[in-house]
Amino acid sequence: MWSLVKADLIYTRVGLGVVSLFVALFFVLSARQGDWNFHLFVNNSAVSGMIGLGIMAASIDKERRDRMMMGLPVTVTDVGVARLLYVVVVFAALWVVWTMFLLVRPQGGSLSDLWVM
Numbered sequence: 001m002w003s004l005v006k007a008d009l010i011y012t013r014v015g016l017g018v019v020s021l022f023v024a025l026f027f028v029l030s031a032r033q034g035d036w037n038f039h040l041f042v043n044n045s046a047v048s049g050m051i052g053l054g055i056m057a058a059s060i061d062k063e064r065r066d067r068m069m070m071g072l073p074v075t076v077t078d079v080g081v082a083r084l085l086y087v088v089v090v091f092a093a094l095w096v097v098w099t100m101f102l103l104v105r106p107q108g109g110s111l112s113d114l115w116v117m
Contacts, residue, residue: 004074004082005089012056016090019052023097036105042098042116049094053087 009016026044030036069079098117102109 001074001078001082001085004069004079005085008082008086009089011060015052015056015059019049022048022052023094027097027101030101031104036101036107038098038101038105038109038113039116041101045094045097046091049090053090 023045026041026048030041072079095117102113
């Protein structure tokens, strides 16, 4: 199953790179403004991640990928779980970036920031 998730990550690495550039841009913009607004950064990065995943999903030749998956010795349930895990892995990476933001922010973090994440 993890090999399917890894294959999806490799297949969408360009799109994930674009999303990463947007997240890095939001990080730098928030730091340059001086207010380090964590809620705005989380909202911007999460929305850009969701939009990026949506664009990648719409642009993938779904019929071709589904035919390829049908040829593998895995069940349809395994493919569905792997696709769900793919989204979880992407947002776990965003969670790491949000944590790094809290660590470098001069104000530090609070309990409400954890709820936002």
